[in-house]
Amino acid sequence: MTDEDTHSHVVPGSDEELSTPDVRGYDFRGSFDFDDLLQSYATTGFQATQLAEAIDIAEQMQAADATVYLTFTSNIVSSGLREVVAYLVREGFVDVLITTSGSLTEDVIKTAKPFKMGKWNADEGALRERGINRLGNIFVPSDRYVWLEEYLYEFFDDFFAEEKIRTPTAFARELGATLDDEDSVLKQAADNNVPVYCPALTDAEVGNFLYYYRQGYDAEVGIEILDDYDSLIQDGLLADETGLIAVGGGVPKHHAIMTNLFRGGADYVVYISTGVEGDGSLSGAPPNEAVSWGKIKNHETNYTQIEAEATLVLPLLVASAFKQE
Template sequence: MSKGPISTFIQEHYLHFNSAALVDAAKGYETHLLEGGKMMITLAGAMSTAELGKSLAEMIRQDKVQIISCTGANLEEDIMNLVAHSHYKRVPHYRDLSPQDEWDLLENHYNRVTDTCIPEEEAFRRLQKHLYKVWNDADSTGERYFPHEFMYKMLLSKELEQYYEIDPKNSWMLAAAEKNLPIIVPGWEDSTMGNIFASYCIKGQFKPTTMKSGIEYMMWLSDWYVKNSEGKGVGFFQIGGGIAGDFPICVVPMLYQDMEMENIPFWSYFCQISDSTTSYGSYSGAVPNEKITWGKLDIHTPKFIVESDATIVVPLIFAYLLGW
């Protein structure tokens, strides 16, 4: 693939330290795909609110990612940005906010994520209204789905099109729904929509079992991994730390140790983009070699770590992979 100006720039100027690691990771990702490998991308933090969809959606459309693991927040916040973008409030001086300033944001129904405030009414409640319908339809007929499948149903119904406030090609969830891309959402209940669903269950309106669980996600992922790890195998591109990465990477040692599948391949590429540095007991900041001892990576697995801000690094890596 011919490379555009962004790719040319980083190859010419990103020659040392974290910048060189960025280029090495991008080239390793590209090689993995060219040799027939598949890739999992894991999304932690607030990458959807950071509008990673501007590049991730095209990665999905061009088949440069085969499966995603993300937090419940990233699952919902991409759609919130799709339907309520103009109502978001940016606070560039967020470091100077006093407790009273923060309280005033709450009173005005803004929830702050660093320098960006998500509008409650236009984002959370707008989604809640439409998700209630797909949740209720399933609950009343005894059907059960995963959290991301409910989101796909809502998006593919086109009921949200009336609210679109960004170019839909920049929504990674819409791109994923249109491809029916597999998504793993560990700990989904730790999200706004997860909390809302729980509240309906507490009120007796829905059955908790209408929503498929994290255990079922792990069971599904184990089956997917067995079917997709032949040949070059499956790579692991981890954005941030936390459960979005911790949960799916464990499928390999589970299959090997607990299911006694002694020939199951290790993850065949690993990269982590994180500003979490190695420290006492930090898993998010652990160097890739530590994962060898847990049976997740092989000695020969290509391993990369870029200790930097994912909102800067990841769009550049994706731009390289897309030839921009």
Template sequence: MTNKGAISNFIEKYYLHFNAAALVDAAKGYEAQLANGSKMMVTLAGAMSTGELGKIFAEMIRQDKVQIISCTGANLEEDIMNLVAHSHYKRVPNYRDLTPQEEWDLLEKGLNRVTDTCIPEEEAFRRLQKHIHKIWKDAEAKGERYFPHEYMYKMLLSGVLEEYYEIDLKDSWMYAAAEKNLPIVVPGWEDSTMGNIFASYVMKGELQASTVKSGIEYMEYLADWYIKNSDNGVGFFQIGGGIAGDFPICVVPMLYQDMEMEDTPFWSYFCQISDSTTSYGSYSGAVPNEKITWGKLDIDTPKFIIESDATIVAPLIFSYLLDM
């Protein structure tokens, strides 16, 4: 029996009802999946990287508590931006009170606001741009093509960013993932800053669109991974909603309905941390049972939904899984 730490003991003692109890149940269900030899996918939506989830998520990766990630293009790049430009970020605690003029002033200072945190354009976006552009160009010159996350891995592992590091490397989940060459799926990468920059080079005739592999190729990549890794089940731990979750969860019905691979197993565990409202018709806010009708979850799949703030809930669950 693993000895749990102070955070885990606190959670078990006081988190007894409602969303708090759902948090504990979900954490124990996640732990049981890993103990049974199941793999786990974690999906990252929202601004988890700018929220510095890497401080604990990197350790989850290092300790093999996650085997594959699906994330937005923003989360893919913003963890690296925080790595190289952390001291230039600006926190705005009173963000709810800002006037349009004050928002404009932030823009003119090159500070792009995400809730209470501003990402510095020059030190973050442009610092990465010159290095990733060279990596794209070099790949194209060799006739090579890679996924968005693979280009980011190349940049991190090449050492070209080392002179800029402003946080401890152990707090970067992308660096931890790069070291393990962890599979990542990045649906809709085009709407990220680096995706926009790449598109601009394509429009200017400097790069070919095919140099970065597409979303359809990501689905094929995910399907191949799922087939090879689902013998003991694959769990689905969804932080937030959106495309980071909607895209990968569809691989199961795609395989057994469209590919007619009828022995494809359902996702073996499902948990979502969300504050989306079901009555608005949102996919993100749908209760897990709705996913049964879409052929994603089985009747007996352990299902959890925690209606709360992921920036509060995810670190607590990860702390429990890390025996903290």
């Protein structure tokens, strides 16, 4: 093999000129412009470019006046993203919320007792002795849940007074109406007539307290989830177009795309996820997998996924697609 042969393997060359944009990041020389910074993400590459695509799709949702679903897991409310979600609801940018039971309980707690910053590498045994629960680098003292139990028991008395079988959306709506905190997701949803679907309502402290309440106070009370499923499907069928922003995975994400299947798929979709595709889980499944199931419509530019932790990118997405004027 000659030097010319080996050189052709190492540097094969190319006669093709690509028509795509040049890779180029933000130029920090001169005055700083936040909007220009986010626009530069389109040509920065990697997940910055995915975020730029997500911003564009979120803007398309708004331009099309799509019915927008926001799905999120409870850790979003545990963090400072609670205020971001409340903003989206307050300003009318989202029409449907789908979340987990932990989101509801933690939203209620934060109306009266804040969560506190902690650290990742805490002494877990010492925290247990002190009555402190750890969520990543966020600390939640156990007295929050003592207060929550008392609050919910009083709420249950009124909630089940006239109807013994209620739905999760009714639970979220009526609970939100009792709250007095402008940063509460449930309060904003109740005030702005945005339904909050929680198909796994018992999978947190709400479930524990409902269990004790039914055992000790009223054996006839219960939660019916099928009525909510009917409503979610029927409302989706009536929508001209739908958009989905899925923050994290699990039940909320799948509930949104599954009910959109009945209408032939969602029209615009943004996933923000750290889930991995390799294990075959729904949480890690990218949007093009949902296309194969008919849960997302098949267009080249109507869906994207940002592989990143939500606290890093959701505020940037909201700042650019929903706040910038």
